[in-house]
Amino acid sequence: MSTVEEPPLLRVEDLRVEFPTEDGVVKAVDGITYEVGRGRTLGIVGESGSGKTVAAMTVLGLTRVQGARISGRVVFEGVDLLGLDEGALQRIRGNEIAMIFQDPSTALHPLYKVGAQIVEAVRAHQDVTKAAARKRTIELLGLVGIPDPGTRVDDYPHEFSGGMRQRAMIAMALANEPRLLIADEPTTALDVTVQAQILALLERLRAELGMAIVIVTHDIGVVAEMADEIAVMYAGRIVEMAATETLLNRPEHPYTWGLLRSIPKLDGPRLERLEPIKGSPPSLIDPPSGCHFHPRCEYAQPDHARIDPELLPLPDDPSHSVACLLEPQMRRKLWEESV
Amino acid sequence: MSATEPLMEVRDIEKHFPLTRGIVLARRAGAVKAVDGVSFDVLRGETLGIVGETGCGKSTTARLMVRLLEPTAGTVRFEGEDITRLRGGRLKAVRRELQMVFQDPYSSLNPRKTVGSIVAEPFAIHGLHTERAERREQVKGLMDRVGLNPEHYNRYPHEFSGGQRQRIGVARALALGPKLLIADEPVSALDVSIQAQVLNLLRELQRDMGLTLVLISHDLSVVRHMCDRVAVMYAGKIVELAENEALYSEPSHPYTRELLAAVPGARSDRRTITG
Numbered sequence: 001m002s003t004v005e006e007p008p009l010l011r012v013e014d015l016r017v018e019f020p021t022e023d024g025v026v027k028a029v030d031g032i033t034y035e036v037g038r039g040r041t042l043g044i045v046g047e048s049g050s051g052k053t054v055a056a057m058t059v060l061g062l063t064r065v066q067g068a069r070i071s072g073r074v075v076f077e078g079v080d081l082l083g084l085d086e087g088a089l090q091r092i093r094g095n096e097i098a099m100i101f102q103d104p105s106t107a108l109h110p111l112y113k114v115g116a117q118i119v120e121a122v123r124a125h126q127d128v129t130k131a132a133a134r135k136r137t138i139e140l141l142g143l144v145g146i147p148d149p150g151t152r153v154d155d156y157p158h159e160f161s162g163g164m165r166q167r168a169m170i171a172m173a174l175a176n177e178p179r180l181l182i183a184d185e186p187t188t189a190l191d192v193t194v195q196a197q198i199l200a201l202l203e204r205l206r207a208e209l210g211m212a213i214v215i216v217t218h219d220i221g222v223v224a225e226m227a228d229e230i231a232v233m234y235a236g237r238i239v240e241m242a243a244t245e246t247l248l249n250r251p252e253h254p255y256t257w258g259l260l261r262s263i264p265k266l267d268g269p270r271l272e273r274l275e276p277i278k279g280s281p282p283s284l285i286d287p288p289s290g291c292h293f294h295p296r297c298e299y300a301q302p303d304h305a306r307i308d309p310e311l312l313p314l315p316d317d318p319s320h321s322v323a324c325l326l327e328p329q330m331r332r333k334l335w336e337e338s339v
Numbered sequence: 340m341s342a343t344e345p346l347m348e349v350r351d352i353e354k355h356f357p358l359t360r361g362i363v364l365a366r367r368a369g370a371v372k373a374v375d376g377v378s379f380d381v382l383r384g385e386t387l388g389i390v391g392e393t394g395c396g397k398s399t400t401a402r403l404m405v406r407l408l409e410p411t412a413g414t415v416r417f418e419g420e421d422i423t424r425l426r427g428g429r430l431k432a433v434r435r436e437l438q439m440v441f442q443d444p445y446s447s448l449n450p451r452k453t454v455g456s457i458v459a460e461p462f463a464i465h466g467l468h469t470e471r472a473e474r475r476e477q478v479k480g481l482m483d484r485v486g487l488n489p490e491h492y493n494r495y496p497h498e499f500s501g502g503q504r505q506r507i508g509v510a511r512a513l514a515l516g517p518k519l520l521i522a523d524e525p526v527s528a529l530d531v532s533i534q535a536q537v538l539n540l541l542r543e544l545q546r547d548m549g550l551t552l553v554l555i556s557h558d559l560s561v562v563r564h565m566c567d568r569v570a571v572m573y574a575g576k577i578v579e580l581a582e583n584e585a586l587y588s589e590p591s592h593p594y595t596r597e598l599l600a601a602v603p604g605a606r607s608d609r610r611t612i613t614g
Contacts, residue, residue, distance in 0.1 A: 047530040162393075191392035192557065196601035218531060221603040262535035264564035266587065266602055273542065274564065276535035280500045 007078065008035040009212050010059070010180055015072035017051075017058050019065075024285040028054040030236035031072070033311070036180065041206060041213040043223025043244070045259070046233035049281050055233070056182050056216045060099055061089045076180070095125040098173035102185035104165035108157040114168050115141070115153030121175040140171040144201060163194035170201065177209060184216045199226055220259055224248060232256050235282050235292040238311055242320035252314070252322040252331050254297045257338065291325055299326055299334060344419065345380035346519060346551050347404065352377050352413030354399050373399040375575035376413070381519065386545060386552040388566030388583075390559055390598070396575040397555045401523050404553070405437045406430060417519075435465060438512035442524035444504035448496040454507055455492040458482065461514040481510040486540060502533035509540065513548075520545075521553045526561065538565060559602055563587055571595045 017029040029051045036042045046052040057063050059074050061081060074081040076097065081089065093099075101107045109117060115137050122133040134153070141149035144167040157165060166186065173181055183202065187195035203226055206213055217223055223230055224244065231241040232253065240253040251257055258277035279296040282288055291309050294300040304325050311323040324331065355370035374396040381387050391397045402408040404415060406422055414423045422433050441447040448457055458478045461467075468474040479489035485506040496504055505525060512520055522541065526534040542565065545552050556562050562569055563583060570580040571592065579592040590596045 047532060192559070193392065193597060193601045196603065199603060219603070220531075225603050258532060262532055264535075264538070264560040266560050266563060266599065270564060270583075273539045274535035276539060277532035278536075280502060280533060281530060 006038070009038045009040075009077065010036040010214075011073070011075045012055075012059065013073040013075065015055060015058060015074065016070065017054050017063055018069040020067050020069070021285070026284045027236050027287065028284055029058065030284075030287075032231075032233070032236075032238050034231055034238065034241065036212050036214055038179070039206065039210045039212055040229070041215060041227045043227030043230040044214065044216045044233060045218065045220050045223060045230055046216075047218055047281050049235075049284060050233040051236040051284070052216045052233045053184055056099070056184050056214060059182060059214075060093050060097060061086070062099075091125070094121055094173075094178075095176045096178055097180045097182065098176070098178040099182040099184065100166070100169045100173050100186050103189050104162060104169050105157070105189070107169055108165060110157050113154050113156055114160060115155075118153075118168070118172045118175060121172045125176045136175070137171070140174055141168070143174070143205075144168070144171045145197075146171070161194075162190055163197060166190060166194075166198055167201065170198075170205070174205065174209070178211055180212045180214065182214045182216070185218070186215065187222060188217070188219070195222075202226065220248075220263070232259070235287050236284055237292065237323065238321075239293065239324070240320075240322045241311070242317075246317070246320050250320075250332075251335065252320070252328075253293075253324050254299055254326075254331075254334075255293050257335060258296075261338075291323075299330075301325070344383075346383045346418060347381040348414075348416040349380070349400075349404065350378050350414045350416070352400070352403055352410045352415060354396075354403055354408060355411045372575050374403065374410070377572075377575070377577050378413075379570055379577060379580055381551060381553060382568075384545075384549060384551055385567045386554060386565055388562035388569040389553065389555045389572060390557065390562050390569060391572035392557060392598075395572040397572050398523055400572070401439065401521050401553065401555050404519075405434070405439050405521055407439070431465070435515040436518045438515065438517035438520050440505070440508050440512050440520065440522040440525050443528050444501055444508055445528070447508055448504055450496050453493050453495055454482070454487075454499070457496070457507060458510045458514060461511060465515060467515070477514075478510075481514055482507075484513065484544070485510045486536075500533070501529050502536055505529060505537050506540065509537075509544070513544065517550070519551045519553065521555070523555045524557070525554070527556070527558065534561070541565070559598060571598065 012032060012034050014031050014033055015029055016031055019026045019028060032055060034042065044052045054063055058070060070082060108114065118137040118140060119133040122136050138149045138153050141153060146152050146164060146167055160168060187198050190198060199222065202213060215223055215226060227244050230244050230247045231238045234255050240251065240256050251260060261275045262277060264274060277296055282292060288295050290305040290307050294304040307325055309323040309325045311321050313321045314328065352374055353376055354374040355372050357367050358369045358371060359365040360368040377400060389397045389400060399408065403410050410423060414421050417433060425433060455478050458481055459474050462474055468477050479492060482489045487503060487506050499507065526537050529537060538561065541552065544550060554562060554565050566583055568582055569586045570577045573594050579595050590599055
């Protein structure tokens, strides 16, 4: 270990993404900042419309549609990806940074063999012969646990089950040994037993290949087991970020409390009723004033509708940041009383 | 009819969907055994959970129970009456007692009808509350009951959020005062913070209205929270049926154990969620 701190693999700085629409400007991502270290796993948790997917896609320049307004910095290995042109980005995409998507049945082309699609991904970034790429593809399919990869390489996507398709997508993502893998809801479309297999696979690949992972999900349970750190997003912003243990055991933000409390548990006493978060997620066109969470927060004070809280590190734990206007002592007391 | 008699008895039901080859002269080339000999009782006032993974036959079972599908073999008895082969008026009468809430609140509501007319449709079908003002009052009462603002009577589904739409689906299912409500994945399309609202609503309704509830879900923690007894389905069969506590503390079938072990982050003996 050197004494000089190594720069992180990825640093996202004050990222903003806005989409002008007929109804007004959608502020999908409203100033988020985070870092991912080499070989680390960051979990980004949020509900639909929290901006988590847009934030992840923007890292790879996948939201550069006409009219989208993007600002901030996405620094990967010292280079600001937002400043790169499409060609330069293309060389990074699928090569140094890869992405896997939620729905494995729509992410593969139905008319091409699975193997051919992975061969294409290999040859897009490596100058190798077809035969060599095919050999590599078979190796990759084996790595992600497809049985008999030498035969299955010539199957079409419909001959694969949902779990196998997601494995094939992961194989494709790994084709060029990326240093960063962005996984957007990688297990949401899968059954629980298959989900466990895919999560274990990602964990194993991270350990073996040393890549960093950003895993985007609505299911805090998925990241509870995998992530080193968790960022909770609400209405386009990160409202709390901490090491996984800390976030699950000493959460500070009332929204995080709500998320944890509203999920039924597999053990412990059965509750008479769950404690839902009241109301519904806000509009990103016209988000609430002040603290975006205040209309749904049971501890909101009148001035919380006016003051917009910043995401600030806690005085006694700089690795734990929270954007909440309640006094720290007050928050701790409220959480401890409720546990 | 005694109170201890089951509300519904399902015996050896099977549903096979034929697979055919050829377009003009279709020949039978086998069958998908979606439900392959399933038997269980639904007791009065209980919440019965049916869990399983995609393709295990749980939704087909639900549809057989309300006779949206006709079984290939076996019988379904409701309050002692065999409803498996009912037709016409008698089937329509039984349907009043058996209602269903569907998974996707976006596709299960007609986008071109107002909420008022969606909730009132069961009345129209069954010729109830034909007087306009009375029908409106009934609908408003139902909307209020499920936590919707009755003044939103004239709004369209797109003006509501996912959780509110699912409440509309529940109001429609309750319109005819059913005895048995079957909810097929009622919260899986909803955001986590909204799921708890809908689950609480179902529990309240069940308690206050004396409903019997069958909850179909792939989510083991939701089923644990809601249900008195749980049936685990695998490949068209029930592999285990047990009281809630027993199933979760001492699962006896290896498949149940595998299912429980696969749920990420939900047990507090691992690195986990507290609260």
